[in-house]
Amino acid sequence: MELNVDLHYPLPKGGGLQAQFSVSLDSPRIVVLFGPSGSGKSTLLHCLAGLLQPGRGEIRHGDTIWFDASQGISLPPQRRSVGLLFQDYPLFPHLTVQENIAYGLRRWNRAESERSVRGWIDRFQLGGKENRFPAALSGGEQQRVALARALAPKPRLLLLDEPFSALDLRTRALVRAEVRRWVEEERATALVVTHDIVDAMTLGEDLIILSEGVILQRGRPLDIFSRPASPEVAKIVGVENLLPAQVILASEERVVLEVGKGRIIAVGEAPPGGRCFVSIRAEEVILERGRPAQSSARNRLVGFIQECIPVGAQVRVVIDCGFSLTALVTRQAVEELSLRPGAEITAVIKASSVHLIPTE
């Protein structure tokens, strides 16, 4: 059993969304959709829910054809049994919190429906607000009600468009865990749009990178984060160091590259053509004092600190070592190594942390 998607949705002003992928429906699974603003994530979810009609292609859910342009088939949203959370999480303004959550449970018996609603109210910390109208809720409360409303009827496919965007850290973690649990208990499948890296890493086993209406990469979140397939993906997943490089020496399993005025060693094969991008996550750059010798397993680059920017509990350190390199270190390290602009420092990067991306 698989969800097979192969569609093209034309956008009125040029471009369009082109999506081709399939998701197994046999085991509980969360697929995360990740991509810049305007890349077509919401459009894709709306196509799957049956609210937008693709121009070409087909959507199959197991044995059921949901959409087929060539046969002129399009199952109405009611019959797709999906749960959809819109990005702007609209609630029915004339219904209370309780009534909103119970909306999709009309066919359930009364007791079960009430039990379910009760459960969601507790799980999403909405107690005491069950008889309020949406106008009297805060943004985050509204979003949780909308999410509960989408989950309560136990749809087979869950489509969540930025389900945690209005939630604070703690509530977000809690709600995220509930969604995760729900997917496993119900053995459901969920497609979740998110901007949040932590969401993307902790929520799903599968990540789809979408940009300008095209799927750029698909795979395990960790793989994509450390080994983006293209410079574009590297930028999208937030790789801080993406540097144009020139291969100057390629042995069996070592590649030496010229980056700016410096050199970097990577393991693996040299990319064809000699020119490529070097992708290094800032967390993988370690800073040390002193000027130790070069070794084959590690790059040791000496440079001067240009900037120290606190980012949450960590500090982003920008170093000029022939090219501009960004490292992300703890504040403790900053103190211990007395990192400050102008100071000389050695940046250590394991050769295996250097990922090479061929230029297209």
Add this chain to the structure above:
Amino acid sequence: MELNVDLHYPLPKGGGLQAQFSVSLDSPRIVVLFGPSGSGKSTLLHCLAGLLQPGRGEIRHGDTIWFDASQGISLPPQRRSVGLLFQDYPLFPHLTVQENIAYGLRRWNRAESERSVRGWIDRFQLGGKENRFPAALSGGEQQRVALARALAPKPRLLLLDEPFSALDLRTRALVRAEVRRWVEEERATALVVTHDIVDAMTLGEDLIILSEGVILQRGRPLDIFSRPASPEVAKIVGVENLLPAQVILASEERVVLEVGKGRIIAVGEAPPGGRCFVSIRAEEVILERGRPAQSSARNRLVGFIQECIPVGAQVRVVIDCGFSLTALVTRQAVEELSLRPGAEITAVIKASSVHLIPTE
């Protein structure tokens, strides 16, 4: 010149918002409002904008009284010269992107108004969409237009309710930088509600923690993050290790505490009463192999790894060392130290990284 706020807004169903603070208006400044969902952040902004009338108290902006319950004064929103971005960033549906941004510039001369709109469209990467109606924009695009509309008239006080919630990493960084730049150029003051730790740290010089309608702490973001004043604040700013502890020895500048079945050493004064909370950020916990001797400057706690959870580019490691301790390390460290559940490991915590919070 200061913005002085001292108000109470009664919420229909119990509780209420109680806020008392002032912000200097003399230098460009961004104050971040941080707090759990439903804590009253939006309510506070709406009171400042003049859309809600507090029950008691007063609001003064420099020499101008904006609100004074005892005198029955309430300046209408039009005359407060604030820029407000609502949490749900509503746009005027009958106006194009351009017209929406230009809405507040009616009194400007035509050329200047056009130049300004053009500038915002470029800065917020909305090029090509200037003549679209809001219904044909993605969520993130809508949010950027709403933000531009609020900034364009150069208000003296900017009130932003989660201005980046619908933006992806890269766009968010870009827009955040633009807001920062704008505040400095215009020498304006901004109150920004956000859930995002990175926003909170990089955007403002001032952080206000709000919970259940009450201001819990106010100060420099870094201070609050590393030295939360109460367990509640510690939870809100996401301190992973918040452990009840008992003082067993307090010398001049060293405190020894019993935490669960283990011991921890902190610097500074012992809290009164002997009981307190120990607050340690996960990033400050360093993992090492081997069992080195105890020293006074560092806590070295031996334990067994219980869980390794990848979080973004980092890994959260939970260790049982007489109590449950969470560390946040790079994936590189995980590999090098071959961290996996069941393995024995030493957690190193500098005594100065241990923050003590008195129990109330």
Add this chain to the structure above:
Amino acid sequence: MNWEALWLSIELASFTSVLLLFLGIPLAHWIVISRWRWKFLVEAVVALPIVLPPTVLGFYLLMAFGQNSPLGAFYESIAGTTLPFTFGGLLVASILYSLPFAVQPLATAFAGVNPRLVQSSWVLGESRWRTFLRIVLPLSKSGIITAFVLSFAHTLGEFGVVLMVGGNIPGVTRTLSIDLYDQVQALNYRSAGKTALFLLILSFFFLSIVTYMNRKRQGAEGGTER
């Protein structure tokens, strides 16, 4: 005060406006959701009574339902009576005459419901029809009230059609409008004045209560302004 005429008018207006809700709600709904390309023709037909003087309608009814016409003869063979000069005749005329006054506000209200809410309901498994009942209809409350009030009023104020096809039969087709007209034409100013004053006070009283209640209810449901 001619109670019979008052009662008749209220009866006619009530029947008409209630029947028009039943007729107008599905019709307006169809007009709003249909994507049929010739829909605008149907809309035009529904709107026709808007620009047609009531006397045109009265004329057609008289011609169509007189004994000499096939339709009239057919109706008579079934109902045993001709349609003009009966309450039924007035009802038919009123419904035609007030149709757009019900459909127009209904269609405006239905079209004004946020499509996101409608789609939310679809995705939650509710059919178009049940979505209409559970979401569109309750959210169009003020439009429905407007439709009811306007069609009631328009019927109550109906005069031309009644004059043409009513025949001024006491208790059957002599509505209050006609009765008052007769009183004035017969120069019974005193009696006409009394009737008018009574109606004025009654109406004012009734409307004050309705608008007052309406405000109360809104206050209770909407919560505070936020």
Add this chain to the structure above:
Amino acid sequence: MNWEALWLSIELASFTSVLLLFLGIPLAHWIVISRWRWKFLVEAVVALPIVLPPTVLGFYLLMAFGQNSPLGAFYESIAGTTLPFTFGGLLVASILYSLPFAVQPLATAFAGVNPRLVQSSWVLGESRWRTFLRIVLPLSKSGIITAFVLSFAHTLGEFGVVLMVGGNIPGVTRTLSIDLYDQVQALNYRSAGKTALFLLILSFFFLSIVTYMNRKRQGAEGGTER
């Protein structure tokens, strides 16, 4: 076809509905935003013509503006003529008579505009009045069209008042409604039938174009359904 009567009717309906927009828009706006505790009384007065038969209105106008009344005498001393049986008299009567048909849809539309948008405009420095012009009014477009169409229609269909205060004077107060009524009385069925048919076709044609255009415009502005 009596062109004079057709023209008179259209003129009356146009003047009335345009004047009613000017009158009704501020009135409806006030009704929606005002927090005055006796507001409901004003609402009731505005709604009065809804439940008052037009002949009551006609009666009061005749009484108030007749030569024997002080008001009538005053008016005559200024205007040189009495108000009833003139075009001006019909206009005044029509405006009163159709007032709620304009105010009701307007108030419903104004009240339906998302308050967040109104507040957004205030915060951007626009006064209540300018916010009304720039935001509330354009977003109430369909309500305004409804108000215009319904008051136009209601005036066109006006018969009782015209008969009472108009006096059926050719070219001055003989509207199309009345003219058709007269033709039928004169047993000019052929001519009445022609008039009726002409109106039917004209109206249908006109309405088809309007609804068709309306749809076109909506399509252009709203973008695709999302």
Add this chain to the structure above:
Amino acid sequence: ASSSPTLAVAAASDLQFAMGEIASAFEKSTGSRVKVSFGASGSFVAQITAGAPFDLFFSADESYPKRLIETGLAIPESFFRYATGRLVLWVPNGSPIDVAKEEMQALLHPSVRKVAIANPAHAPYGKAAVSALQSSGLYERVQSRLVLGENISQAAQFVQSGNADIGLLSLSHASAAPMKEKGRFWLVPVDAYPPLHQAAVILRRSREAALAQSLIDFIKEGEGKAILERYGFTLSSEAK
């Protein structure tokens, strides 16, 4: 047309056909314009009382003009009985009723479900019809079947169009072209109801009193006289 003097005439609806002809004949001979409004006599009195700008009023009886003179709205000297009207019992051609034979009893014929008369509240023909019904003792039995035309023309139209089965109408309607061929009638005897002496007056407001007087004269001794006769009006010679 605006330059030529214009006469606004309010005429009882039994003059519906005759007055049209008279007006055009008068217009032709004088070059003036005549605008005629038809309606129930009582309605015109109500309108004139309220200030309706008519020059001349032709009633279907003589009490309404007298009332206008009493209230000072009409010129007493202008009062003129221009004709006497007659009431007829009229059925359309398709009717099974033989009115000539059954006379007033025709109203009780089983095929009769609706009887059209003018509204007695303000139309003299309506009053006459009610008197005729009362004097023949039929009023109570027929009452529930009465449909009232706003004026006598509408009553005629109800029968003629087949919406009512029989009607008590004016002889002038029965004699007019649109009805002549379409039905039969029986002339109700003059003693069954008070005579319908019809009078005209010139109104005080009139600014065209002289022209109005010439229209009266046109009927008194001019072409108008013959036209009225053709529509079944008997002419009374005495003025006042």
